[in-house]
Amino acid sequence: MKRKVVFLFVLVFAVSSCFASYDMFEDNLSFDWYAAESLFPSSALNPFSSTSTLNILHLIEGQPRSILYTDNGEYTSVPFYSGTSYADETLYAQLKTGVNIGLLRLSFFDMVESEVGFQGALNSVFQGFGGAKNLGFDGIFFFGLHVRFFNTVTFRTGYQHYSGHYGDETLLNITGQTEDPVEYVRDNDILFGVSVQPVSFLRLYADANLPLPKTWMAPAIHIPFWVLKPSSGESLLEVESGKEGIAVTEFADSYKAWIIDFGMEVRLPVRNLGSLLLGADVVANQDGQTLHQVGGYDEDNPWEFEYTLGAGLEFDQSIGLGATRLMLCYHDGRFPLLNFFYQRTKYLSVGFSISQ
Numbered sequence: 001m002k003r004k005v006v007f008l009f010v011l012v013f014a015v016s017s018c019f020a021s022y023d024m025f026e027d028n029l030s031f032d033w034y035a036a037e038s039l040f041p042s043s044a045l046n047p048f049s050s051t052s053t054l055n056i057l058h059l060i061e062g063q064p065r066s067i068l069y070t071d072n073g074e075y076t077s078v079p080f081y082s083g084t085s086y087a088d089e090t091l092y093a094q095l096k097t098g099v100n101i102g103l104l105r106l107s108f109f110d111m112v113e114s115e116v117g118f119q120g121a122l123n124s125v126f127q128g129f130g131g132a133k134n135l136g137f138d139g140i141f142f143f144g145l146h147v148r149f150f151n152t153v154t155f156r157t158g159y160q161h162y163s164g165h166y167g168d169e170t171l172l173n174i175t176g177q178t179e180d181p182v183e184y185v186r187d188n189d190i191l192f193g194v195s196v197q198p199v200s201f202l203r204l205y206a207d208a209n210l211p212l213p214k215t216w217m218a219p220a221i222h223i224p225f226w227v228l229k230p231s232s233g234e235s236l237l238e239v240e241s242g243k244e245g246i247a248v249t250e251f252a253d254s255y256k257a258w259i260i261d262f263g264m265e266v267r268l269p270v271r272n273l274g275s276l277l278l279g280a281d282v283v284a285n286q287d288g289q290t291l292h293q294v295g296g297y298d299e300d301n302p303w304e305f306e307y308t309l310g311a312g313l314e315f316d317q318s319i320g321l322g323a324t325r326l327m328l329c330y331h332d333g334r335f336p337l338l339n340f341f342y343q344r345t346k347y348l349s350v351g352f353s354i355s356q
Contacts, residue, residue, distance in 0.1 A: 029109075032104075038101055042098065045281035046261060050100045050355070052355070058347055062335065062347075067170070074294050078177060098121035102116070102118075102146065116145065123336070135166075136165055138162070138164050143159050184222075186217055188212045193206065203267075259284070262282055265279040273316065274313060274315040277311065277312050277327070279310050284306075285304040304333075308329055309330045312326050312327035326350075331348075
C-alpha cells in the first residue's frame with residue numbers, strides 16, 4: 001500500500017511539473033514545460049493550416065471527379081463517378097483537427113522567447129451529397145524551433161511534412177485499375193517562417209519550404225533532380241519515375257520544388273464580441289511549372305498561385321477554447337486535399353475554426 005501511495009505522489013508531481021512554470025533571477029528569466037498557445041500563430045485562412053475547422057464548401061467551378069493513374073508512360077485521369085452523375089453537385093464539407101503548441105519555452109525579460117514548436121493537422125473532405133463519401137484525408141505537421149523578439153517578430157525553422165491519402169469510399173468507385181494511384185507526398189521538407197505583428201491589429205507572415213537532400217516525395221514529376229532516396233542514396237527522381245513507369249523529367253537547376261506562403265490578417269475590435277477578422281493568404285507552388293503532367297515541365301512556365309480571401313468574427317477567448325472564428329472565405333487554387341493537387345477549383349466556404 002505504501003508503494004502505491006508513493007507511486008501516485010510521484011506521478012502527480014511529474015504531471016503537474018509538466019504544466020508548471022518557473023520564474024528565475026527575479027522574474028527576468030522564466031521556463032514553461034508546455035504552452036497551449038505557441039509563439040507562431042496558425043494562419044486563419046490557409047486551407048492546410050493547423051486549425052480545427054468545420055467548413056461547408058460551395059464549389060463555383062472545378063469539381064473533383066477523377067483520380068490520377070499512370071498508363072503507357074502518361075498520367076491519366078480515371079473518373080470515380082459514372083458518366084455525369086453528381087455533375088451538378090456543389091456542396092462539400094471540410095473537417096480538420098489541428099493543434100499548435102509550444103514545448104520547453106524559455107523567456108528572457110520580455111525581449112526574447114524561444115520554444116520547441118509543434119503544429120499538426122488531420123484534414124479531410126466529404127461529399128455533401130450521395131452518402132457523404134470521404135474523398136480523402138491528409139496528414140500535416142511541423143516540428144522545429146520558434147524564437148520571438150520583443151513580442152513582435154517570430155521566426156521558425158524545422159521539419160514540415162505533407163502526405164495525401166485517397167478515401168477508401170472513393171477508391172472503391174474506381175474499376176479496372178490494378179496499380180496504385182498517383183499520390184502527393186513531401187515527407188521531410190525544411191521550413192523557414194516569419195510572423196510580424198508591428199501593431200496590435202495587424203499580422204504579416206511568410207513561410208518557405210523545400211525538400212531535404214534525402215527525403216521521400218511523390219509524384220515523380222515534382223521531384224528535383226538532386227533529391228536522393230533516404231535508404232539507398234539513389235536519385236529519387238529516377239527511382240520514382242521508374243516505379244510510376246514514366247520518363248525522367250529533365251529539370252533546370254532553378255527548379256527546387258519551393259512552396260512559398262505569405263499573407264496578412266487584420267483584427268478590428270468589436271465591442272463585447274471579439275474582433276472583425278479580415279485576411280488574405282497566397283501560396284506559390286513551384287511544382288506548378290510541371291503542369292502536373294509527364295513532359296509538361298518548362299523552366300519558363302509560371303509557378304502555380306493560390307489565393308484565399310476571408311472575413312469573419314473572432315470571438316473573445318474567455319471561454320478557453322483559443323481563437324474561435326466564424327469565417328466566410330473565397331478560394332481560387334487547388335482543391336483542399338493534397339492528392340487533388342492537379343484539380344484547380346474555386347469555392348466559397350463558411351464555417352467555424354478554433355486555433356491556438
